[in-house]
Amino acid sequence: MRRRVLVALLAGSALGGAACLRAAEQPAEIHISARKFEYRPNKVTARLGQPVVLVLTSQDRIHGFKMPDFGLRADIVPGQETRISLTPDKAGSFTFFCDVFCGDGHEDMEGTLVVEA
Amino acid sequence: MQHADRRDFLKLAGLAGVTFTAGLFPGWPPAAQAATDFHFVQFSDTHWGYKGPANPDAEHTLEKAVATVNGLGRQPDFIVFTGDLTHTTEDAKERRARMKRFREIVSALAVKDVRFMPGEHDAALDKGEAYQEFFGATHYTFDHKGVHFIVLDNVSDPAARLGDEQLAWLAADLKQRKADDRIVVLTHRPLFDLQPQWDWTTADGAKAIDLLMPYGNVVVLYGHIHQENHHMTGHIAHHAAKSLIFPLPAPGSQPKRTPLPYDAAMPGLGTRDITMADKVTLVELPVTKG
Numbered sequence: 111m112r113r114r115v116l117v118a119l120l121a122g123s124a125l126g127g128a129a130c131l132r133a134a135e136q137p138a139e140i141h142i143s144a145r146k147f148e149y150r151p152n153k154v155t156a157r158l159g160q161p162v163v164l165v166l167t168s169q170d171r172i173h174g175f176k177m178p179d180f181g182l183r184a185d186i187v188p189g190q191e192t193r194i195s196l197t198p199d200k201a202g203s204f205t206f207f208c209d210v211f212c213g214d215g216h217e218d219m220e221g222t223l224v225v226e227a
Numbered sequence: 228m229q230h231a232d233r234r235d236f237l238k239l240a241g242l243a244g245v246t247f248t249a250g251l252f253p254g255w256p257p258a259a260q261a262a263t264d265f266h267f268v269q270f271s272d273t274h275w276g277y278k279g280p281a282n283p284d285a286e287h288t289l290e291k292a293v294a295t296v297n298g299l300g301r302q303p304d305f306i307v308f309t310g311d312l313t314h315t316t317e318d319a320k321e322r323r324a325r326m327k328r329f330r331e332i333v334s335a336l337a338v339k340d341v342r343f344m345p346g347e348h349d350a351a352l353d354k355g356e357a358y359q360e361f362f363g364a365t366h367y368t369f370d371h372k373g374v375h376f377i378v379l380d381n382v383s384d385p386a387a388r389l390g391d392e393q394l395a396w397l398a399a400d401l402k403q404r405k406a407d408d409r410i411v412v413l414t415h416r417p418l419f420d421l422q423p424q425w426d427w428t429t430a431d432g433a434k435a436i437d438l439l440m441p442y443g444n445v446v447v448l449y450g451h452i453h454q455e456n457h458h459m460t461g462h463i464a465h466h467a468a469k470s471l472i473f474p475l476p477a478p479g480s481q482p483k484r485t486p487l488p489y490d491a492a493m494p495g496l497g498t499r500d501i502t503m504a505d506k507v508t509l510v511e512l513p514v515t516k517g
Contacts, residue, residue, distance in 0.1 A: 174386065178423035185386075205482075209426050211351035211385040214315050217484060 137161035144186050145169035147215030155224045158201050166192040174210035177223065183209060201227040263372040266502040268296050268303045271450030272470030274348060276325040277314035281473035281486035288471050289332050291514050292498050297337045304371060306338050309450040309468060310346030310382060310415030317352060326361040346415040346451065347382040355383035366393055368400055374503055375404060379414040381429040387416055388430045398438050412447040419460050422478035427452055436460050446507055454495065466509060469497045
């Protein structure tokens with residue numbers, strides 16, 4: 111089935127090119143901070159069909175962000191913002207997790223995206 | 228994946244849970260192999276250094292498994308360890324201490340031809356530096372009685388990639404093989420997407436499978452998931468082995484991949500004896516209480 115999720119990895123300043131858009135058209139940003147061995151917050155919420163941008167940062171080392179249900183993955187590098195655009199096309203609870211091995215506790219580093227209908 | 232094949236495999240596995248036999252070398256005529264039958268033993272996921280409630284007996288489990296294999300009536304030709312020899316630690320000195328102690332314990336194996344490969348617990352935090360000091364190369368090949376063994380490293384890159392360089396090395400090695408050669412791939416993580424939601428994958432494993440696909444007699448033996456699992460990608464069979472530390476849940480059977488509760492009888496732990504003939508026979512060797 112053709113996935114209708116819009117996915118784009120954007121460089122930290124790339125949104126500047128969209129500055130002419132009205133504020134009301136800007137997708138909501140969801141900020142998530144990563145560190146061994148957790149995401150903060152580890153539960154975030156979006157609405158079905160409403161575009162959001164996940165803004166990911168790391169406090170210590172390279173972590174990963176992988177959410178297979180939406181075909182998303184990215185590295186989270188300290189000192190950089192990793193931005194992932196997403197328009198959820200299905201409701202429910204979806205797990206994201208670190209896929210860059212980061213130590214004893216790596217397997218527990220995960221969170222949940224709740225998409226409300 | 229061929230679903231009919233997979234059902235057959237699962238049915239076979241369910242017959243005993245101990246012995247698993249399948250025609251895994253369909254292109255290999257029985258008359259050609261009678262003189263070259265052999266068997267070897269697979270250890271996996273020993274996680275030496277782990278301390279926790281999932282295995283209060285962790286200090287002794289590996290020694291018990293060594294004793295079990297030493298007690299086999301017919302000793303294997305060789306032994307392989309498919310990764311996670313040690314449990315991870317961020318302390319580089321402690322990492323080496325664990326590898327040293329692990330090597331001491333397995334030196335008690337009666338069979339001295341032992342092949343190692345890393346798991347992410349051994350190699351991902353330092354890109355295999357300590358592992359290579361103790362055990363050598365992380366990917367290599369060897370041959371035994373007409374079977375070509377290929378050891379792949381999908382863990383030294385913490386993002387679980389084989390990487391283009393290793394894939395090119397694999398392609399070059401396979402170019403030297405004939406289409407009906409018997410090939411056994413040994414690796415730590417599943418090369419296919421077993422359970423992506425639990426990260427039970429190799430990021431670029433599909434590229435390795437594509438390279439192997441032209442060869443008619445290929446078997447992949449791996450670890451990482453701490454349980455038996457049997458899966459087909461086309462004609463290539465993939466078999467996961469039990470661990471020697473704690474069992475993990477069946478793929479997708481519960482929300483989180485947390486270890487199963489400890490059972491003093493340790494039914495979910497063990498090693499595996501693998502007989503290579505026209506068929507490959509897997510016999511699970513439980514850990515016996517010492």
